[in-house]
Amino acid sequence: MAASPPSPSYVLVALLLVLSRFAAPSSAAVPRMLSLVKTKPLVLTYHKGQLLKGNVTVNLLWYGRFSRAQLSVIADFFRSLGGPARPPPSVASWWSTTAAYAGGPANVVFGRQLVDSKYSLGKSLKNQDIVNLASRLARAKASGGNSINFVLTSSDVGVEGFCMSRCGSHGWSTTAPGGKGAKFAYAWVGNPGKQCPGQCAWPFYQPIYGPQIPPLVAPNGDIGVDGMVISLATVLAGTVTNPFDKGYFQGPDDAPLEAVSACTGIFGKGAFPGYPGVVLVDKTTGASYNAIGLGGRKYLLPAMWDPKTSTCKTPV
Numbered sequence: 001m002a003a004s005p006p007s008p009s010y011v012l013v014a015l016l017l018v019l020s021r022f023a024a025p026s027s028a029a030v031p032r033m034l035s036l037v038k039t040k041p042l043v044l045t046y047h048k049g050q051l052l053k054g055n056v057t058v059n060l061l062w063y064g065r066f067s068r069a070q071l072s073v074i075a076d077f078f079r080s081l082g083g084p085a086r087p088p089p090s091v092a093s094w095w096s097t098t099a100a101y102a103g104g105p106a107n108v109v110f111g112r113q114l115v116d117s118k119y120s121l122g123k124s125l126k127n128q129d130i131v132n133l134a135s136r137l138a139r140a141k142a143s144g145g146n147s148i149n150f151v152l153t154s155s156d157v158g159v160e161g162f163c164m165s166r167c168g169s170h171g172w173s174t175t176a177p178g179g180k181g182a183k184f185a186y187a188w189v190g191n192p193g194k195q196c197p198g199q200c201a202w203p204f205y206q207p208i209y210g211p212q213i214p215p216l217v218a219p220n221g222d223i224g225v226d227g228m229v230i231s232l233a234t235v236l237a238g239t240v241t242n243p244f245d246k247g248y249f250q251g252p253d254d255a256p257l258e259a260v261s262a263c264t265g266i267f268g269k270g271a272f273p274g275y276p277g278v279v280l281v282d283k284t285t286g287a288s289y290n291a292i293g294l295g296g297r298k299y300l301l302p303a304m305w306d307p308k309t310s311t312c313k314t315p316v
Helices: 010-018 070-082 091-100 127-139 223-241
Strands: 053-063 106-116 148-151 168-176 180-188 304-306 311-313
Touching: 053 070, 053 127, 053 168, 053 223, 070 091, 070 223, 091 106, 091 223, 106 223, 127 180, 127 311, 148 223, 168 223, 168 311, 180 223
Parallel strands: 053 106, 053 148, 148 180
Antiparallel strands: 168 180, 304 311
16 A cells, blocks of 8 residues: 555645745746756766675674664664565665666675673764774674674764764774774664654654654654664665765765765655655554565665666665
8 A cells, every 4th residue: 555645735835835936026027937847867976986795794783772672673674685686665675776886786794783781982972982883893803894883872872963964874994093904884873763853763753844744654663763774774875885985976075975865855756855755554554664674574765876777766
């Protein structure tokens, strides 16, 4: 079952509001011509640097306290990315778009997990703290040149820039100070459930700004963790296709639009700012989703840029 798009009256009102922005105060006396504008293809440039291809190991460090159900939702997402191909709409078919980038497929292998439930660095983390936590996995030899070390922070942990400018991020560092030692890729995502669901758990929560379309029902019943999955999908795709700042992106390398961040807010056909698009709806729970993982678990995943068509490709 697919979620219904906004009513025609809502779309008409939205269109009139958009058109009104183009009218100057004296527009009543000045006739204007309206015409359709052809959308230019979205292009991410390949900067000829290293990508993560072949078997890519994903290691996790859980920072703070997560319930068993929360651990399961996220771990199952990563496990659903690899293995044999499954027909769409599946998590694996969503991830298969990365095979169209240079170098071929990236097969995600679920690696090692570490738990820091005692908040060893406190509950207010700086960017360097994230790097230090990710390096624990590197020092534990859980990572190699073709792996990603994820730091996942619980809902009671603050992170520099979280909720204000980002919901997650990725980067790279080395296993020894001063840029020495082996290079490794890392990523971080926080649980926004208590701190900023309007910014980092949309479309499962009413947005702070923009159109106030009713939020969708989270597929796993946890807006914080289902929101995390969207951010995890975003930074995972960005890390694989631009791990060391010389991969695929548009714009400056210190603030790039990447594989998924270039398609922000798009989850189904017909999406526009404030409306996620037409997605599937579970007949029993009313939850919205667009991809199915292992064991039939449902997820809502963001669109990913497809190099073959230069468009944002959605799972459904």
